[in-house]
Amino acid sequence: MNTATAMPPKLPDDIPGAVRAMKTELRQHMGDVQVVFDEVAAFITSEVEDIEQRQASGESVWPIIDYRDIAAGTVPATQMEEVRRRGCAVVRGHFPREAALDWDRSLVEYVERNDFDNQYRGPGDNFFGTLTASRPEIYPIYWSRPQMEARQSEQMATVQSFLNHFWHYRSEGKVWFDPDSNCLYPDRIRRRPPGTTSGGLGPHTDSGALERWLLPAYQRVFRRLFSGHFDAYDPWDAAYRTEVYEYEGGTTMCSAFRTFQGWTALSDMANNQGVLFTVPIPAAMAYILLRPLLDDVAEHDLCGVSPRLVLPISEQWHSLLLRGKTLIPDVQAGDSIWWHCDMIHGVEKVTDQQGWGNVMYIPVSPLCEKNAEYAESCAHHFELGESPDDFPSEHYEKDWQGRFMPAQLNERGRQSLCAG
Ligand SMILES: [Fe+2]
Numbered sequence: 001m002n003t004a005t006a007m008p009p010k011l012p013d014d015i016p017g018a019v020r021a022m023k024t025e026l027r028q029h030m031g032d033v034q035v036v037f038d039e040v041a042a043f044i045t046s047e048v049e050d051i052e053q054r055q056a057s058g059e060s061v062w063p064i065i066d067y068r069d070i071a072a073g074t075v076p077a078t079q080m081e082e083v084r085r086r087g088c089a090v091v092r093g094h095f096p097r098e099a100a101l102d103w104d105r106s107l108v109e110y111v112e113r114n115d116f117d118n119q120y121r122g123p124g125d126n127f128f129g130t131l132t133a134s135r136p137e138i139y140p141i142y143w144s145r146p147q148m149e150a151r152q153s154e155q156m157a158t159v160q161s162f163l164n165h166f167w168h169y170r171s172e173g174k175v176w177f178d179p180d181s182n183c184l185y186p187d188r189i190r191r192r193p194p195g196t197t198s199g200g201l202g203p204h205t206d207s208g209a210l211e212r213w214l215l216p217a218y219q220r221v222f223r224r225l226f227s228g229h230f231d232a233y234d235p236w237d238a239a240y241r242t243e244v245y246e247y248e249g250g251t252t253m254c255s256a257f258r259t260f261q262g263w264t265a266l267s268d269m270a271n272n273q274g275v276l277f278t279v280p281i282p283a284a285m286a287y288i289l290l291r292p293l294l295d296d297v298a299e300h301d302l303c304g305v306s307p308r309l310v311l312p313i314s315e316q317w318h319s320l321l322l323r324g325k326t327l328i329p330d331v332q333a334g335d336s337i338w339w340h341c342d343m344i345h346g347v348e349k350v351t352d353q354q355g356w357g358n359v360m361y362i363p364v365s366p367l368c369e370k371n372a373e374y375a376e377s378c379a380h381h382f383e384l385g386e387s388p389d390d391f392p393s394e395h396y397e398k399d400w401q402g403r404f405m406p407a408q409l410n411e412r413g414r415q416s417l418c419a420g
Contacts, residue, residue, distance in 0.1 A: 148408070220243070
């Protein structure tokens with residue numbers, strides 16, 4: 001790859017001007033935007049109605065897959081189809097419950113032993129900006145033994161590979177990533193104690209906001225949609241996704257292409273205790289992208305999108321989508337949760353939370369040049385116990401005792417660092 005394309009692009013100086021120019025150009029390509037939008041809205045409406053019916057009948061909308069079936073390659077075809085349709089899944093028993101609870105205890109020991117409470121200097125970023133949210137209890141900890149053990153485990157690799165295979169990684173005459181190899185993408189942990197009252201986190205999507213309209217690479221990702229062919233648009237087509245480099249600056253930037261975002265539960269969590277929700281319709285992104293092109297949105301506006309913040313989903317512009325909001329089912333420690341990288345998600349509010357709400361964020365970052373490049377930079381930070389480049393430079397763990405060390409890497413862990 002030409003290294004010039006691997007640099008994060010700069011935000012346009014005149015964003016309103018760039019948005020206006022983009023809208024003019026897209027309308028020329030698309031013809032009658034309202035006709036295409038109506039087609040998208042009709043599809044979304046049928047999916048929303050199906051979700052509402054399922055919810056009313058008490059069935060889980062989130063596909064629930066048993067880890068043993070993934071490991072044995074015996075996931076029923078109906079469940080595979082459900083994951084493809086909903087773009088999300090719960091993996092039951094991904095890790096034994098006792099092992100996950102053990103990890104949870106180890107994490108507490110790790111932060112207490114290193115006096116994190118007194119070292120903590122407050123949030124290092126303003127990731128969620130203006131979303132109606134109180135801040136979740138995120139710890140900027142990356143290199144604990146539990147996190148690294150989970151990341152380099154066979155169970156994690158098995159599920160990551162299973163999920164990668166939902167994507168068409170070969171298209172347009174190119175192989176976009178290797179579904180059976182994964183790169184390290186170190187992320188943080190969340191620990192939310194019993195008794196928490198939290199406003200949750202408003203619905204949004206990750207992996208670029210303005211970028212999804214303005215960057216040439218994203219315009220290629222959405223080429224079918226932006227040429228007016230919703231019928232040919234496939235949210236699972238990986239083409240050009242690995243060529244997207246988000247705007248530099250800000251801490252919402254993700255340097256990797258994640259096929260799925262995900263976390264592993266380190267405590268049991270009941271579905272009514274302020275848990276994650278998604279709008280389980282991968283093609284909802286088509287609605288999000290086309291909505292600002294309609295006449296009732298100001299020419300310079302993208303339905304509330306701002307630079308360096310996540311893409312907000314609002315009642316004002318996206319009420320149809322929000323009807324599909326679906327909480328995860330009850331989970332146990334050791335289960336994992338996964339959602340497609342375009343998917344709307346957020347965290348439900350809670351009053352006086354019962355039980356803990358503890359997770360390790362571990363996404364799927366399949367092997368491709370972009371992800372390998374980032375993993376290689378993480379390898380350096382891993383050795384020094386520093387925060388990875390996509391996160392605020394807090395570096396709490398540099399001198400911590402009990403940090404996971406390079407000698408503890410297994411073969412899979414070494415490969416995931418993509419070093420050398
Ligand atoms: Fe998010």
